[in-house]
Structures are given as C-alpha cells and as structure tokens.
Amino acid sequence: MGTGMVGDAIGSKLISLGHSVMMGSRTKNNEKALAFVSKNSDNASEGTFAEAARFGEIIFNCTKGEHSLDALKSAGDALNGKILVDIANPLDFSQGMPPTLLPALSNSNSLGEEIQKAFPDTKVVKTLNTMWNGLMVNPNLIGNGDHINYICGNDADAKSKVISILNEVGWKKENILDLGDISAARGTEGYLPLWLRIYGATGSGAFNFKLVK
Amino acid sequence: MGTGMVGDAIGSKLISLGHSVMMGSRTKNNEKALAFVSKNSDNASEGTFAEAARFGEIIFNCTKGEHSLDALKSAGDALNGKILVDIANPLDFSQGMPPTLLPALSNSNSLGEEIQKAFPDTKVVKTLNTMWNGLMVNPNLIGNGDHINYICGNDADAKSKVISILNEVGWKKENILDLGDISAARGTEGYLPLWLRIYGATGSGAFNFKLVK
Structure with missing residues (x-):
C-alpha cells in the first residue's frame, strides 16, 4: 500500500526474494505503480x-502517515484476518520543517494503535519505521548490518511471521528488538523527531544505532 | 538544582573531579542535600x-521535568548570564505507566526551549537526558564508553564549555553529537518514550546506542 520510495523499496526487495507483490494505490494504473511493475519481474502487479x-x-502500509487511515479504510474488509506491517510515521509537515508529529497520533497515542483500533480483525505489526528506506531493505549497507530494528504488535504469531520476512531481507534475529504490544509504536514513532535532527546534523540518512549494553 | 538520583550522581562526580558543588533544593537543610554534603568532600555544600x-x-538542572520551571524561577535573576545544563525530561506520570510527555512540553515544544524562553539571559544547554544517570557520569560502564550523547543549545561557546566538562567526566569528543539549537530538545526529550519501552523490554537501564554510519 503506497507508491512512494518506501513502497517501491520494500516491494522490489520482496520480489527479488521471490515473493509476488501487488503495489496498491488510490486508483488503478497509477503512474508510479506502473513504473514499479515494468521495472520488476512478472511477480509484480498493481491495483x-x-x-x-x-x-x-x-500487507505493508507504506503510505504517508497522514493519509494511512484513509488509504487503509478504502480497502474495506479485505484487511480482515491479514497481517498488516505498518511502516508509516504520522509526520505533520503543516508546521514547517523539520516536521512534528500529528498531535492526535502522538505522545499518548500513535498511528500504529489507531490503525489497530480501526481494524480490530487485522494483526498490526509495527517495524522498520525508525530508519531511511535504503536501510530497511539492505541493513548490510552499514556496520555489517549490526544495528537495531524494533518490532511491536499485539499478536505474537504475526510478529514471528514478520520477523521471518525481516530475516530474509537481511535483518539478523539478534538485531530485532521486540518492544511488546502495539502501544510501543508511541515510542518508535516518537523517535522520528530525533531521527530528523540527527539526519540534519550528519547530512545523511544512512545511519542507525547499535544497542550497547 | 535537584536532590534526586541525577543531582546526586552529577554532583558527586564533579566533586570527585575537583569541582566545588552546591546542591540546590526548594528549602535549606533538605535531608537529601545534607546527606550529599556529608558523604562528599569539603567541596560539597547545600542551599x-x-x-x-x-x-x-x-548550573545543572536535575529537577524533575514537571517541576523544573518552578524550581528555576525560584532562583530568580541569579541565573542571568550563567550556563544552565538542562538534564531534565518533561515526563507526565499522571496518565499511568510508562509515562507520557507533558503535552504542553512535547512535539512542537520542549522543556529545554521553555526554559530558554523563561530565561533569555541564561545559556541553556541540553545534554545527558537520553540515558540512565549511572551512564551519565560513567560512560565507560558499557561498550568502552563508545555510545552517543547529544548536545544542543543556542550558544556555541556555552556548548563548548559543557563539552569540556563532559570530556572530564569520560565522554569522548567523537561520541558527543551536536544537534544544533535548543529546539533539538524536542528530539532528545521526545526519545524518552522509546527509551522507556527499551528499558521495559531489556529489563535494565544500563544501555545506550552507538551511531552506525
């Protein structure tokens, strides 16, 4: 779900690993979705x-956070029973740069929780939302892949399945930290303002953190 | 300023390095401040x-974030012209555990900024607020001291002086990341909810992160 850089990166990576991916957008024959199909193998489609x-x-939610709930609601009950991997962040660009978080989806709430509330029959798993999309699909780009990715969600089996896919993508088990239920999305989404400041200070998005204990 | 664990840790460390420290509290002869004086050398006093x-x-602001502005205001104009190292976080324990951030001091605002606004003639430097107090004064406790400490503030000279003190305490220059002006406190304070979730997941506060690029 989503035709931006995140959706393209995740979709292309999954296809390269042998999965079939349909890129979803608001309308059929979206220009970026068609480009995604034409540059990838027969396992790519769009709708x-x-x-x-x-x-x-x-399902991977790669829409912009401010539009995620509307986009997902347009899918109706097709999401029931599915695992939804939520990668979006509720960034608010209306107050200038760097963006803040959408007030209604921050601090004592989060986009991940709001999606879970809107789709009680969907298993929402939040992960990969604390880094640049180039690292999401290629953790080995820096530090031998030894840097952190958080995961949270209410369903242990869904988290386990998503971890298997993350392993396929190159994420080592020891670098995936389970923070508990979906309310932990308040923490990982709330980290974005710090991420943006570090990006501003270092001038590159190709960074992440290794947990030191 | 502040008689809690953070104030005790910072004050005792600075005394061990040869500095003179007066622990400040709301009232004179505060019980914890007297204990701080009696366990440290002649360089310790209280008031x-x-x-x-x-x-x-x-001045080190080691008060609880929810009380910081009141505590600092009670110092009146004595803070004018001084460097104020703000270590506090605006945690809101009124909504249960884990705490959220005080709404008025989060997202599009921060405690660091609000202190700077309240004391325009004071040079506010935010640092050390993204870790457990045991690490603040002893970074070598984990990972050979190679993990990150952020600093931000509007005055370059004040940041430089605070970095010198951090170096004395054991923080290496290459592990101190300058995020820019005091508005970056939105980022470092906004990281606390994630810190609290990691603490919950790992069961120990003795952790921090190494920047991987």
Missing part, C-alpha cells in the same frame, strides 16, 4: 488499495 | 535554588 489488500497474505 | 544559582558558574 487499488482494496485489490492489493485482497491479493496479499501480508 | 536553596537561589543560593545554588548564585554559587555556580555552571
């Missing part, structure tokens, strides 16, 4: 959010 | 917030 939700066993 | 502000060349 509306609802078609993508029906197609996928596991 | 009101106003007395401590007059005494110090550099």
Whole structure:
C-alpha cells in the first residue's frame, strides 16, 4: 500500500526474494505503480488499495502517515484476518520543517494503535519505521548490518511471521528488538523527531544505532 | 538544582573531579542535600535554588521535568548570564505507566526551549537526558564508553564549555553529537518514550546506542 520510495523499496526487495507483490494505490494504473511493475519481474502487479489488500497474505502500509487511515479504510474488509506491517510515521509537515508529529497520533497515542483500533480483525505489526528506506531493505549497507530494528504488535504469531520476512531481507534475529504490544509504536514513532535532527546534523540518512549494553 | 538520583550522581562526580558543588533544593537543610554534603568532600555544600544559582558558574538542572520551571524561577535573576545544563525530561506520570510527555512540553515544544524562553539571559544547554544517570557520569560502564550523547543549545561557546566538562567526566569528543539549537530538545526529550519501552523490554537501564554510519 503506497507508491512512494518506501513502497517501491520494500516491494522490489520482496520480489527479488521471490515473493509476488501487488503495489496498491488510490486508483488503478497509477503512474508510479506502473513504473514499479515494468521495472520488476512478472511477480509484480498493481491495483487499488482494496485489490492489493485482497491479493496479499501480508500487507505493508507504506503510505504517508497522514493519509494511512484513509488509504487503509478504502480497502474495506479485505484487511480482515491479514497481517498488516505498518511502516508509516504520522509526520505533520503543516508546521514547517523539520516536521512534528500529528498531535492526535502522538505522545499518548500513535498511528500504529489507531490503525489497530480501526481494524480490530487485522494483526498490526509495527517495524522498520525508525530508519531511511535504503536501510530497511539492505541493513548490510552499514556496520555489517549490526544495528537495531524494533518490532511491536499485539499478536505474537504475526510478529514471528514478520520477523521471518525481516530475516530474509537481511535483518539478523539478534538485531530485532521486540518492544511488546502495539502501544510501543508511541515510542518508535516518537523517535522520528530525533531521527530528523540527527539526519540534519550528519547530512545523511544512512545511519542507525547499535544497542550497547 | 535537584536532590534526586541525577543531582546526586552529577554532583558527586564533579566533586570527585575537583569541582566545588552546591546542591540546590526548594528549602535549606533538605535531608537529601545534607546527606550529599556529608558523604562528599569539603567541596560539597547545600542551599536553596537561589543560593545554588548564585554559587555556580555552571548550573545543572536535575529537577524533575514537571517541576523544573518552578524550581528555576525560584532562583530568580541569579541565573542571568550563567550556563544552565538542562538534564531534565518533561515526563507526565499522571496518565499511568510508562509515562507520557507533558503535552504542553512535547512535539512542537520542549522543556529545554521553555526554559530558554523563561530565561533569555541564561545559556541553556541540553545534554545527558537520553540515558540512565549511572551512564551519565560513567560512560565507560558499557561498550568502552563508545555510545552517543547529544548536545544542543543556542550558544556555541556555552556548548563548548559543557563539552569540556563532559570530556572530564569520560565522554569522548567523537561520541558527543551536536544537534544544533535548543529546539533539538524536542528530539532528545521526545526519545524518552522509546527509551522507556527499551528499558521495559531489556529489563535494565544500563544501555545506550552507538551511531552506525
């Protein structure tokens, strides 16, 4: 779900690993979705959010945080029973740069929780939202891949399945930290303002952190 | 300023390095401040917030975030012209555990900024607020001391002086990341909810992060 850089990066990586991916967008024949299909193998297709939700066993929310709930709602009940991997962050660009968080989706709430509330029959798993998209799909780009990725969600089996996919992508088990239920999304989404400041100070998005204990 | 664990840790460390420290509290002869004086050398003393502000060349705000502005205001104009190292976080324990951030001091604002606004003639430097107090004064406790400490503030000279003190305490220059002006406190304070979740998941506060690029 989503035709931006995150959706393109995740979708292309999954196809390169042998999975079939339908890129979902608001309308059929979206220009970026067609480009995604043409540059990838026969395992790539495109359709509306609802078609993508029906197609996928596991759905990746790669829409912009401010539009995620509307986009997912347009998929209707096709998300019921599915695992939804939520990678979006509720950034608010309306107050200038760097963005803040959307007030209603921050501090004592989060986008991950709000999605879980809106889709009680969907298993929402939040992960990969604390880094640049180039690292999401290629952790070995820096530090031998030894840097952290958080995961949270209410369903242990869904988290386990998502961890298997993360392992395929190159994330080592020891670098994936389970923070508990979906309310931990308040923490990982709330880290974005710090991420943006570090990006501003270092001038590159190709950074992450290794847990030191 | 502050008689809790952070104030005790910072004050005792600075005394061990040869500095003179007056621990400030709301009232004179505070029980914890007297204990601090009796366990440390002759370089330790105690007094009101106003007395401590007059005494110090550099003031450390180690009060609880929810009380910081009131505590500092009780010091009056004694803070004018001084460097104030703000270590506090605006945690809100009124909504249960883990704490959230005080809404008025989060997202598009921060405690660091609010202190700077309240004391325009004071040079506010935010640092050390992203870790357990045991690490603040002893970074070598984990990972050979190679993990990150952020600093921000509007005055370059004040940041430089605080970095010198951090070096004395054991923080290597290459592990101190300058995030820019005091508005970056939105980022470092906003990281606390994630810190608290990691603490919950790992069961120990003795952790921090090494920047991987």
